[in-house]
Amino acid sequence: MSALRAWMRRLGGVFSAGRREQEFARELEGHLQMHIDDNVRAGMTAEEARRDAMLKLGGLEMTRQAYRERGTVPWLEALMQDVRFGGRQLRRSPGFTATAVMMLTLGIAASVAIFAFVDAALLKPLPYPSPASLVDVTETIAVFPHANLSYLDYLDWKRMNRSFRSLDVYAGAGYLLENASGTEPVRGARVSDGFFRTLGVAPLLGRDFFTGEDLPSGPSTVILSYATWQRRYAGRKDVIGQVVSLSGIPYTIVGVMPQSFVFAPHNDAEFWAPFHAMGECDFRRSCHGLLGVARLKDGVTVQAALADTSAIAKQLEVQYPATNRGQGASVLPLAKVIVGDVRPVLLILLGGAGLLLLIACVNVSSLLLVRSESRKREIAVRSALGASPSRLNRQFMTEGVLLVGISVVLGVAAAYGASQVLLRLLSKDMLIQMPYLNGVGLNLRVLSFAAAIAVLATLVFSLTPILRLSFMEMREGLSEGGRGAAGVLWRRIGANLVVFELAIAMVLLVGAGLLGKSFYHLLHVNLNFDPEHLATMQVELPETVYMKPDRIVAVRRQISERVAALPGVVAVSATSLPPTSGNGNTAWIRFVGRTYNGVHNEVNERDVTGNYFSTLKTRLLHGRFFNEDDDASKPLVAVINQSLANQYFPGEDPIGKRIGDSDLSPKSIRTVVGVVEDLRESSLDTDTLPAIYYNAETPQDSDGTYFHLMVRTSGSEAVLLPSMVAAVRGVYRGIGVSDESAMVQVINESQTAYLHRSSAWLVGGFAVLALLLGAVGLYGVIAYSVGQRTREIGVRMALGAQRGSVLQLILREGGRLAAWGIACGLVCSLVMTTLLRSMLFGVRSWDVATFAGVAVVLATAALLASYIPAHRAASINPVEALRAE
Amino acid sequence: MGEKADVWQGTLALMVLKTIEALGPMHGYGIARRIEQTSGNVLSLNYGTLYPALLKLEQEGAIASEWGTSENNRRAKFYKLTRAGLKQIAKETSNWEQTTAILARFLGPSEDLA
Numbered sequence: 001m002s003a004l005r006a007w008m009r010r011l012g013g014v015f016s017a018g019r020r021e022q023e024f025a026r027e028l029e030g031h032l033q034m035h036i037d038d039n040v041r042a043g044m045t046a047e048e049a050r051r052d053a054m055l056k057l058g059g060l061e062m063t064r065q066a067y068r069e070r071g072t073v074p075w076l077e078a079l080m081q082d083v084r085f086g087g088r089q090l091r092r093s094p095g096f097t098a099t100a101v102m103m104l105t106l107g108i109a110a111s112v113a114i115f116a117f118v119d120a121a122l123l124k125p126l127p128y129p130s131p132a133s134l135v136d137v138t139e140t141i142a143v144f145p146h147a148n149l150s151y152l153d154y155l156d157w158k159r160m161n162r163s164f165r166s167l168d169v170y171a172g173a174g175y176l177l178e179n180a181s182g183t184e185p186v187r188g189a190r191v192s193d194g195f196f197r198t199l200g201v202a203p204l205l206g207r208d209f210f211t212g213e214d215l216p217s218g219p220s221t222v223i224l225s226y227a228t229w230q231r232r233y234a235g236r237k238d239v240i241g242q243v244v245s246l247s248g249i250p251y252t253i254v255g256v257m258p259q260s261f262v263f264a265p266h267n268d269a270e271f272w273a274p275f276h277a278m279g280e281c282d283f284r285r286s287c288h289g290l291l292g293v294a295r296l297k298d299g300v301t302v303q304a305a306l307a308d309t310s311a312i313a314k315q316l317e318v319q320y321p322a323t324n325r326g327q328g329a330s331v332l333p334l335a336k337v338i339v340g341d342v343r344p345v346l347l348i349l350l351g352g353a354g355l356l357l358l359i360a361c362v363n364v365s366s367l368l369l370v371r372s373e374s375r376k377r378e379i380a381v382r383s384a385l386g387a388s389p390s391r392l393n394r395q396f397m398t399e400g401v402l403l404v405g406i407s408v409v410l411g412v413a414a415a416y417g418a419s420q421v422l423l424r425l426l427s428k429d430m431l432i433q434m435p436y437l438n439g440v441g442l443n444l445r446v447l448s449f450a451a452a453i454a455v456l457a458t459l460v461f462s463l464t465p466i467l468r469l470s471f472m473e474m475r476e477g478l479s480e481g482g483r484g485a486a487g488v489l490w491r492r493i494g495a496n497l498v499v500f501e502l503a504i505a506m507v508l509l510v511g512a513g514l515l516g517k518s519f520y521h522l523l524h525v526n527l528n529f530d531p532e533h534l535a536t537m538q539v540e541l542p543e544t545v546y547m548k549p550d551r552i553v554a555v556r557r558q559i560s561e562r563v564a565a566l567p568g569v570v571a572v573s574a575t576s577l578p579p580t581s582g583n584g585n586t587a588w589i590r591f592v593g594r595t596y597n598g599v600h601n602e603v604n605e606r607d608v609t610g611n612y613f614s615t616l617k618t619r620l621l622h623g624r625f626f627n628e629d630d631d632a633s634k635p636l637v638a639v640i641n642q643s644l645a646n647q648y649f650p651g652e653d654p655i656g657k658r659i660g661d662s663d664l665s666p667k668s669i670r671t672v673v674g675v676v677e678d679l680r681e682s683s684l685d686t687d688t689l690p691a692i693y694y695n696a697e698t699p700q701d702s703d704g705t706y707f708h709l710m711v712r713t714s715g716s717e718a719v720l721l722p723s724m725v726a727a728v729r730g731v732y733r734g735i736g737v738s739d740e741s742a743m744v745q746v747i748n749e750s751q752t753a754y755l756h757r758s759s760a761w762l763v764g765g766f767a768v769l770a771l772l773l774g775a776v777g778l779y780g781v782i783a784y785s786v787g788q789r790t791r792e793i794g795v796r797m798a799l800g801a802q803r804g805s806v807l808q809l810i811l812r813e814g815g816r817l818a819a820w821g822i823a824c825g826l827v828c829s830l831v832m833t834t835l836l837r838s839m840l841f842g843v844r845s846w847d848v849a850t851f852a853g854v855a856v857v858l859a860t861a862a863l864l865a866s867y868i869p870a871h872r873a874a875s876i877n878p879v880e881a882l883r884a885e
Numbered sequence: 886m887g888e889k890a891d892v893w894q895g896t897l898a899l900m901v902l903k904t905i906e907a908l909g910p911m912h913g914y915g916i917a918r919r920i921e922q923t924s925g926n927v928l929s930l931n932y933g934t935l936y937p938a939l940l941k942l943e944q945e946g947a948i949a950s951e952w953g954t955s956e957n958n959r960r961a962k963f964y965k966l967t968r969a970g971l972k973q974i975a976k977e978t979s980n981w982e983q984t985t986a987i988l989a990r991f992l993g994p995s996e997d998l999a
Binding site: 002009026034035063066 | 913969
């Protein structure tokens with residue numbers, strides 16, 4: 001206790017050393033005077049009395065020293081001295097300090113900001129208890145590794161598996177909510193009874209679904225999201241037990257989820273309802289619309305669970321060959337599925353930021369080297385005056401710590417700002433899909449990461465001058481103009497550092513080049529439709545009103561006519577799913593008159609109106625589009641895309657061929673009347689599957705209450721959209737309208753485009769900074785070397801060397817370094833870019849044009865960086881250069 | 886004067902405390918003189934070593950200091966015991982008594998050990 005207290009006092013004493021020493025001086029003075037007084041009284045002379053008093057004291061200086069050491073913490077005081085001295089040193093060369101701090105800050109800010117994202121997305125993506133035992137469970141088929149589950153398969157998997165403590169399913173749902181201002185489409189989700197228990201979350205208010213509540217016979221109940229509770233019910237506690245009408249069906253509110261609850265795949269769901277299997281799809285084994293989430297039993301690995309479910313899937317294949325052939329099982333860690341595509345992007349960005357930090361560190365190290373060179377004399381003087389090597393080293397370390405300390409503080413602040421800016425750049429929809437990013441910020445892990453960088457950087461920076469010093473004979477520094485071996489040595493180390501820097505810059509530039517090219521390819525991918533001046537919106541018809549296909553066809557025509565009458569509208573069409581929304585909503589097809597091997601021919605299936613392709617400007621290759629004559633009284637017709645024609649009718653004319661479902665049931669048979677280009681149904685970076693288009697104008701192919709309007713306009717989409725919304729609502733107030741947008745915007749804001757864009761821009765930014773730092777590094781080395789060789793150049797010129805040849809001499813030195821840097825960079829890039837492969841689109845990882853372009857850019861930058869000092873060398877006045885020393 | 890003994894490590898603090906206890910508030914010089922007198926002038930004490938010891942005791946909270954005026958009108962810092970100091974005296978005194986008692990058994994007539 002008292003020892004601790006004494007320590008605190010000593011620690012405090014470090015800061016009050018001056019006052020305490022003054023006080024002690026007064027105390028000692030009093031002491032001596034009292035002693036002298038006594039001595040004089042005892043009969044000594046004044047002289048003797050003083051001598052005796054001093055003698056008894058045991059030396060004035062020693063006493064002071066002992067007192068000082070007891071009063072403070074000596075090593076801490078030395079450290080403070082170092083810090084003060086280091087601070088003075090740094091202040092004395094503000095150019096060096098500012099450059100070094102700026103470079104380090106850049107590197108640290110980039111790394112820490114990206115790490116904050118990595119931390120949020122990869123280290124702690126799931127806000128549930130023991131997230132490691134949560135897995136994503138789905139079926140898998142050849143064309144979709146991550147396919148949906150069917151309800152009946154789910155029930156079998158749930159019953160038969162031995163790996164899961166619980167297995168639950170969820171599916172998105174859309175509801176029409178009636179309120180004062182009309183009908184509003186809202187998002188919801190249907191989940192099996194144990195869904196929330198499997199995740200390990202409980203409602204904030206009310207209760208969770210009870211076991212069996214999700215059965216078709218269960219009550220219509222619903223759990224609200226926290227945001228919905230706040231927004232629609234003003235956070236009132238009496239909401240439990242109230243009834244809400246969703247798409248005309250009354251649901252009793254039984255619970256409210258806590259604010260912290262997020263579930264990335266359906267984070268925009270306002271209403272969570274029990275599954276309640278209903279309709280034709282839920283009871284058809286071949287209708288896949290669910291995703292599964294399960295909690296592994298203790299000790300069961302993901303692999304074991306996969307083996308277990310795969311065996312069950314095999315068994316079901318045998319049992320139900322018609323529906324389950326080729327339907328495998330997929331079990332993946334839930335975190336992996338939720339973070340998905342973001343993972344490689346973040347890792348690449350972290351790598352890029354790391355390389356940038358590395359360049360910054362190398363640059364600062366070489367600056368420190370140059371500085372230690374110019375401080376040779378100071379160091380020699382200090383060691384001659386008795387500074388021990390360890391004391392000198394400590395001084396250098398302190399300066400390193402100071403530099404890093406300032407940079408880390410600035411860097412972390414900048415990183416915080418940068419991460420907030422990056423978050424702001426994400427669209428709201430993206431944030432809903434990636435709720436884990438809300439956790440981006442400066443938490444303990446991020447700060448520890450910054451601290452780790454700081455420690456490493458400090459080590460590097462304090463070791464650099466120390467290594468440098470130990471190479472050098474200290475005494476040499478005192479002799480005037482000591483140029484000799486040390487200069488040559490520095491040139492060698494510094495030169496290697498620059499080669500290293502240029503190589504890293506090359507790697508980053510190549511990475512940025514490839515990513516940029518990928519992004520360009522992605523945005524210029526062949527869409528086979530014209531997205532300009534194309535507006536889209538989803539229309540949701542209330543099922544309670546529009547139950548019969550006839551009525552759906554009729555109201556869609558009515559809506560189309562209203563919209564077509566709006567000013568600027570050129571054409572109006574409808575589809576069950578808009579282009580670029582992704583492969584999916586597939587049908588299994590079979591061909592009349594061909595032997596069938598039972599394999600599921602999986603093709604995209606869309607219900608479109610007759611003028612759909614002409615509205616989108618998708619070209620017809622053979623046959624015809626749907627027309628007015630294709631009505632309910634005629635045999636059903638279909639249009640196929642080129643991929644389907646190529647894959648299933650190679651070398652044949654598909655027109656007139658008949659296609660049906662796997663059973664060739666009579667009402668499924670359709671005749672192919674046309675072939676269109678591969679209209680891009682898939683997301684931008686995946687190939688479009690074969691697709692078949694059914695005629696939505698015939699009631700048989702128009703049973704969906706959801707469709708998307710695709711409207712071609714001559715003017716601006718933004719101007720048209722509000723009047724489009726009003727026109728559709730004007731047809732019947734119970735119709736819901738959502739997702740109204742310009743098609744160009746849909747494409748630009750798609751997750752695929754976003755991921756490619758952000759990685760291209762960010763890596764590009766890192767690469768530009770790296771190029772800049774590399775060029776500055778090269779400039780530093782050449783400029784230093786010119787400084788060292790001033791005398792030599794003077795001699796050369798005095799002996800008749802032309803300015804041109806001096807210029808060449810220096811440029812050649814820079815050129816040699818740049819050539820080495822580019823060569824090493826090429827080799828490193830070849831290795832590094834293979835890691836990028838998953839992020840590249842339409843470009844190979846060894847794209848020659850990119851490599852060549854980057855080499856040219858780097859060479860140009862290097863030439864510029866060495867031209868400035870070379871020019872200075874060429875303008876040296878030989879007389880002055882020789883006289884200077 | 887005969888041979889002088891050095892101050893043993895760790896004993897100075899207790900001497901200082903006991904001295905202050907006996908004299909009441911006292912300055913460094915006075916404490917030094919008193920320690921010499923009490924030891925019958927056998928201890929050789931460098932007065933200078935007293936000050937770090939006083940500082941340490943003050944840091945530990947056993948004593949407190951205050952500027953004042955000496956008997957012959959010199960400015961001096963006076964040290965006085967705190968409550969913690971009194972406790973420390975009690976504790977260290979009993980420690981010392983124990984130590985010396987044990988040592989005495991070793992140094993005393995050895996018939997018991999034989």
